[in-house]
């Protein structure tokens with residue numbers, strides 16, 4: 001049974017797939033309310049209120065996945081989660097439209113003083129001339145951060161007859177052209193814009209991105225908006241620039257500290273604000289809940305998730321292509337690791353064949369996690385596998401080869417240890433499953449079963465019979481046996497599978513067969 005803590009207000013209708021699953025228990029409590037059961041929690045679902053710090057993660061030793069019902073993950077300590085092998089997923093586009101619409105509503109309200117006029121009217125006043133506004137038409141809108149929300153705002157601005165200029169260091173010329181916007185460096189955008197709205201994530205680079213120095217390069221009378229994350233617009237600098245009359249007004253949905261109780265910016269008449277409402281619509285909340293519920297379910301079904309922050313992003317089409325190889329590579333990594341019980345310097349994997357024609361990074365991570373699971377512990381997964389390899393000074397390489405040796409797909413692994421090397425190749429055959437087709441240069445063909453014994457020996461009459469006899473004498477039933485050799489009388493291998501795990505003692509008995517040069521018990 002997986003225990004999932006729903007720590008923030010997430011729309012229950014969206015959690016249907018989780019509440020219907022028989023192996024999942026949903027616990028709707030805050031972290032404080034669940035204090036006594038944190039050590040049993042497998043997944044946590046949050047919005048922006050709960051801060052998932054390293055300390056909180058330490059109180060949750062079983063935690064496997066953190067799901068953010070929204071976009072921004074600045075309330076989650078991603079490096080700490082990655083180190084622990086905890087997958088972090090979000091709902092990247094479920095609230096895009098709502099936030100774009102909210103930003104637009106804020107912009108119109110700011111330019112027409114709607115909140116101030118409303119408050120005045122409610123106060124019994126009728127001050128029409130005090131609230132003369134400015135049209136949006138023909139104004140230049142500067143969008144800083146041109147991702148999903150930035151793009152939706154541009155579409156709406158164009159319909160209002162605005163000119164749109166954007167700054168985003170990762171924007172391609174192609175997307176700028178498709179969206180009919182002018183892409184400019186930040187220092188060129190700022191002096192041109194009548195209104196500036198920021199839509200970047202909050203990172204070390206974007207914290208304070210728009211500060212006093214930058215605001216001074218803007219037109220006198222510029223309007224600014226922040227419906228992304230508190231701190232992208234430096235709050236102290238913004239306050240000063242408004243008070244000095246350089247900035248005409250600001251619209252803020254987000255703050256460095258939330259709630260921003262007693263914040264000096266809220267005292268200014270030309271600052272309008274909402275309490276982080278960008279994503280607060282029925283539609284967005286349902287969308288994000290459905291998206292994260294599906295991701296968590298996918299994860300607990302043992303399948304790769306599609307919107308992880310600390311794993312490579314993977315589309316539905318790629319997911320379908322990856323799935324057949326996902327377990328095969330983990331098993332290959334695990335076999336290699338159990339056959340190479342020594343210090344490892346290098347692991348390299350080669351992908352060949354048409355059915356492996358996708359970004360194989362996720363497979364390499366899965367393979368490396370399989371390699372480390374038997375060495376480190378079960379908390380190794382695709383999230384932290386490469387980090388663990390790096391920490392241990394192991395180089396991981398990935399190559400694509402045109403030669404799949406006649407297979408429709410072929411994955412080959414080479415592990416270089418302090419004293420030996422090991423190679424292993426596997427393939428996935430539709431309707432037939434995973435096969436290991438080469439081990440240490442020996443052609444072979446076996447299905448990676450749960451309990452295996454790998455023996456390398458001199459090719460002599462009686463060796464196979466002797467191994468069978470020793471196992472039989474100890475009441476061990478052989479389920480399958482595959483043999484391979486390069487040439488008669490040279491080195492040969494056998495791979496045996498069993499219904500039950502083989503005890504370590506059996507290795508001692510088998511070692512008496514002097515032709516055996518190497519042996520490894522493998523459990524998958």
Ligand SMILES: NC(=O)c1ccc[n+]([C@@H]2O[C@H](COP(=O)([O-])OP(=O)(O)OC[C@H]3O[C@@H](n4cnc5c(N)ncnc54)[C@H](O)[C@@H]3O)[C@@H](O)[C@H]2O)c1
Pocket residue numbers: 070071072073092095096099144145146147148149150167168169170171199200201202205206227228229253254276277278279280
């Ligand atoms: N107010 C709300 O309720 C609410 C709701 C949803 C999202 N958000 C926030 O809105 C922001 C944007 O969300 P999104 O879904 O559009 O994200 P996105 O990832 O689609 O877009 C962000 C864009 O910022 C760009 N960027 C990154 N670093 C930059 C830099 N240094 N300078 C300029 N551009 C940079 C990226 O290239 C990307 O195109 C995020 O901060 C998110 O947390 C707020």
Ligand SMILES: O=C(O)CC[C@@H](O)C(=O)O
Pocket residue numbers: 047048069070071072073095276278279280
């Ligand atoms: O949970 C919320 O309402 C805020 C969501 C928003 O800030 C986001 O980043 O998705």
